[in-house]
Amino acid sequence: xxxxxxxxxxxxxxxxxxxxxxxxxxxxxxxxxxxxxxxxxxxxxxxxxxxxxxxxxxxxxxxxxxxxxxxxxxxxxxxxxxxxxxxxxxxxxxxxxxxxxxxxxxxxxxxxxxxxxxxxxxxxxxxxxxxxxxxxxxxxxxxxxxxxxxxxxxxxxxxxxxx
Numbered sequence: 052x053x054x055x056x057x058x059x060x061x062x063x064x065x066x067x068x069x070x071x072x073x074x075x076x077x078x079x080x081x082x083x084x085x086x087x088x089x090x091x092x093x094x095x096x097x098x099x100x101x102x103x104x105x106x107x108x109x110x111x112x113x114x115x116x117x118x119x120x121x122x123x124x125x126x127x128x129x130x131x132x133x134x135x136x137x138x139x140x141x142x143x144x145x146x147x148x149x150x151x152x153x154x155x156x157x158x159x160x161x162x163x164x165x166x167x168x169x170x171x172x173x174x175x176x177x178x179x180x181x182x183x184x185x186x187x188x189x190x191x192x193x194x195x196x197x198x199x200x201x202x203x204x205x206x207x208x209x210x211x212x213x214x
Contacts, residue, residue: 053108057096060113064121065089068136082147083136084124092116145196155183156193160203160213170210 053061068084095116100108130137130146140146145153159179163171173194180190194211197203203211 052106053093053096053113054110056110057108057113060110060117061089061092061096064117065092071135082138083128085138088120088124088138092120095119149193149196152185152189153193153196155185156180156190156197157202159183160211164213169212170206171212173209173211176211 065084065088071083092113093116096108096112099112099115100106103112105112124136124138124141128136128138128141130140130148132146132148137146137148139150156176159176160171163175163179167175176194177187177190181187185193194203198205198211201214203213206212
């Protein structure tokens with residue numbers, strides 16, 4: 052059984068993590084923790100109580116569970132660009148900042164398709180993206196992800212087209 056102190060400890064950590072996203076950041080918000088991790092916290096806290104042969108989950112058990120989960124998230128869930136925990140990196144392999152860049156590139160491609168027709172010069176995408184604060188490497192990385200996911204293809208060298 053979870054004690055009220057253990058519940059409060061888990062709740063405090065969960066709410067603190069959920070509120071840690073900066074709403075002023077441009078683009079998509081990174082989600083630092085989800086309900087799935089809250090369930091994992093409860094299971095970890097219960098497991099630590101069982102390890103010490105306790106019948107109740109104490110605040111110390113909850114703190115230990117929080118420490119374990121936070122360490123795990125810090126090791127594998129950090130967005131290298133923002134330095135913040137992003138649960139999407141664990142779930143999908145793509146961080147919120149990468150998704151934002153990919154959406155910017157998609158918007159640029161749609162804009163340029165209206166201008167050039169179906170085949171869009173990659174160099175024009177790069178030039179437009181630079182105006183929006185993206186580097187050439189970021190554009191090329193986003194284009195590769197879009198090609199791998201099947202959203203784009205390269206009909207001829209130096210040009211891309213939406214599918």
